[in-house]
Amino acid sequence: MPPATPATPLGERACGPAADPATWRRLRDRRDGLPQVEALLRLADVLAGEPVAALPASSYLEFERTGDRAGFERRYFQRRRRLAALALAALLEPERDTRALAETVVAICDEPQWALPAHVDRRGEIPPEHVVDLFAAETASALAEITGLLGPRLPDAVVRRARTLVRARVIDPYESHRWWWEDSPTNWASVCAGSVALAVLQVCEPDHAAALAPRLRATLRRSLDGYGDDGVCVEGFGYWTYGFGYHLVASEALDAALGPDPVAAPGHAAEAARWPSRAFLGGRVVVPFADTHVTDAISEGLLALAARRYGGVARPAPEVVARDVVDECGRWALALHGLARLDGAEHVWDAAPRHPLWFPRAQWLVVPQGERSPVGLAARAGHNGEPHNHDDLGSFALAVDGELLVGDAGRGVYDREYFGPRRYDSPATGSHGHPVPLLDEVRQAEGEQARAEVLEVALDGGRERLVLDLTAAYPHPALVRLVRTIERDGAVVIVTDAVETSAPVRVRQRFPVLAEPGASAAGTVEVAGARGRVTLRHDPGAAVETGAFPTGRGGFPQRVWWVDVVATTAPPDPLVLTTVLTAAARPR
Missing domain, CATH: 1.50.10 (Glycosyltransferase)
Structure with a gap:
């Protein structure tokens, strides 16, 4: 040497x-x-x-x-x-x-x-x-x-x-x-x-x-x-x-x-x-x-x-x-x-896009808060075999006035298990910690074969609509078809899951939230943060359950709660489960 x-x-x-x-x-x-x-x-x-x-x-x-x-x-x-x-x-x-x-x-x-x-x-x-x-x-x-x-x-x-x-x-x-x-x-x-x-x-x-x-x-x-x-x-x-x-x-x-x-x-x-x-x-x-x-x-x-x-x-x-x-x-x-x-940062810069964007390769929808939308929204398709993957097809995130309140809560605490065979035991990476359906507690599978099929993407100015077939993501023997639709109109986001099964299946629409949910009443749940609030209005016939994820090793680095909207399919009729999220900024 x-x-x-x-x-x-x-x-x-x-x-x-x-x-x-x-x-x-x-x-x-x-x-x-x-x-x-x-x-x-x-x-x-x-x-x-x-x-x-x-x-x-x-x-x-x-x-x-x-x-x-x-x-x-x-x-x-x-x-x-x-x-x-x-x-x-x-x-x-x-x-x-x-x-x-x-x-x-x-x-x-x-x-x-x-x-x-x-x-x-x-x-x-x-x-x-x-x-x-x-x-x-x-x-x-x-x-x-x-x-x-x-x-x-x-x-x-x-x-x-x-x-x-x-x-x-x-x-x-x-x-x-x-x-x-x-x-x-x-x-x-x-x-x-x-x-x-x-x-x-x-x-x-x-x-x-x-x-x-x-x-x-x-x-x-x-x-x-x-x-x-x-x-x-x-x-x-x-x-x-x-x-x-x-x-x-x-x-x-x-x-x-x-x-x-x-x-x-x-x-x-x-x-x-x-x-x-x-x-x-x-x-x-x-x-x-x-x-x-x-x-x-x-x-x-x-x-x-x-x-x-x-x-x-x-x-x-x-x-x-x-x-x-x-x-x-x-x-x-x-x-x-x-x-x-x-020292030389005074370059010619382009203007940042302030309109909704669809990224076809990643299959991500990104809606920045601004003149075209009073809230920030992101939603995704893709597959479950990506680098730093989470099993989260159909996931979304809703931000109000610069504060994330509902949806994907980001990365978990890095430890040996987080990058090992038990990676998806953590709610930060597994489906159970993401705003996606759970079928009889069956989560999404990992790997590239678990993927979302994009059926529709619509960006028509003031509204967006993303329709995904998530059937291939769930290894549930009774699942026939699962189609998720995410729509935004103004400060309202509508999440609809249409689930067809060959036998009764308990379906959970899970919504991770970054502020402790208030008591549910009259078909609604309130989530109030420091800068904004979101009201979740669910189907009257559905049950509501709430809880919190672990913090620290095996969980999220910050406090994250969850709100579940729960209903059971009755074959041969499909179950259509809809939750409406209405956002508002707090007065300043």
């Missing part, structure tokens, strides 16, 4: 405006108008006064013992967040003391491995310290770029050790193995390949970097297959920032250092770049399908880079712009390249 080298000419070019001191001077001079800069410097001051988070072996072993990820990962990501914040503050303030930064680099180098316990190879074929997972790759890119940009302000021994480990733990194992994620149309492909590329450009000689680039670029291209022609990130909105964010900054770095990809196909990338402006239902509420939080924000700097690179990108509304440059996981590359692009 060759010795670690100082920053190469490729590394400086790969960092783009982040390598130019003038960028940081302009950001510093504009700090009063950039809340991201002020927030970052305050965070760095706080973290510099705290010790580096301890990372004992006992916390690493907790995943093996109990399946809990949170204890170890909280400490692990505290270190990365500290690393990123202190390094960015040092770039913004050339006179800032970097001893706390150096201490953090040393602590991360002292970790026996960088891959998470949930991602190591339990077959023993690859030593844990050589596993290239998302976070080992991210750590490598962070240490490589930080030592490249700030090397003269850090002890030489610290710089050399960090760069040596970047090679030994990530670049060399990448070269010597074929990794499963290289052919995965998911965030793994873009984050791992993108991070390796950023590290390679910093620590490898130009010929070596050029030799690795075609393989890295092929994986970055493969990651785009998860978006398709309509640009939707079916893994969840947060995975756009994560997955496409790394694709974006790594592609930009490779192009700047080595020239454009000769086989790049920008179509999918351009549509994916435009997804964030299409994903908000109102305020910070995003389309909550798959593994995503129900509210989110977006990096204006990353979108500025996407706008310059692809065009047709809408500037985010002020209320959805992320104020925290460094996220909870301390993702250095997104923070660095997003912040550096804020």
